[in-house]
Amino acid sequence: MTTKAVRSLARTWAGELKGRGIRVNVISPGSIETAAMSTVAPEFREQLISAIPLGRLGTSEEIAAAALFFASADASFITGANLVVDGGSGQV
Template identity: 60%
Template sequence: MSEGGSIVMIGSIAGFIGTAGYGVYGASKAAVRSYSRTWTRELSGKGIRVNTLSPGPIDTPMFDDVSDEVRKTLTALIPLGRLGKPEEVAAAAFFLASDESSYITGAELCIDGGMSQV
């Protein structure tokens, strides 16, 4: 990667909220957070920024086969009262990759409607 680049890691709020039955998934996403923080230090001399984007439940095709009960249960845990949209995650990733975030590195941006804050 050239000097001044930007790396956007894709994590998940599962990396820090703890979800029964998803221990391996959560651990792998926690590892993404750790890599991001480590690489922030290691790559700073090259002016390369490293940030993590951690979505919560996003209304993607993965949710097409989810029951209404599961969808309602998840939605009830989200302060904004809805699943996220893929476009919202894409906009955040674009921001972190752009020069608009030139003074942001080592950060984790949660796109989760407030779910991880409750």
């Protein structure tokens, strides 16, 4: 599913569920350092990293931190949002 589709889904569900006090937010991760990433060719890995403004792959802990933020009281006034956690790739 594309980032636009995921964002649209979150916005639609947020509107549908607002009366029940349910907030809906989504996270769109970029390239993340996982066991599967160790199986890709080094050239492809370097190509991925070169496209990330922060110059590295993300970590699963960084994605978990974004999820914890949405689950926390700090995000109590946020709904229908898409938090892009991609090291800036989508911004350039």
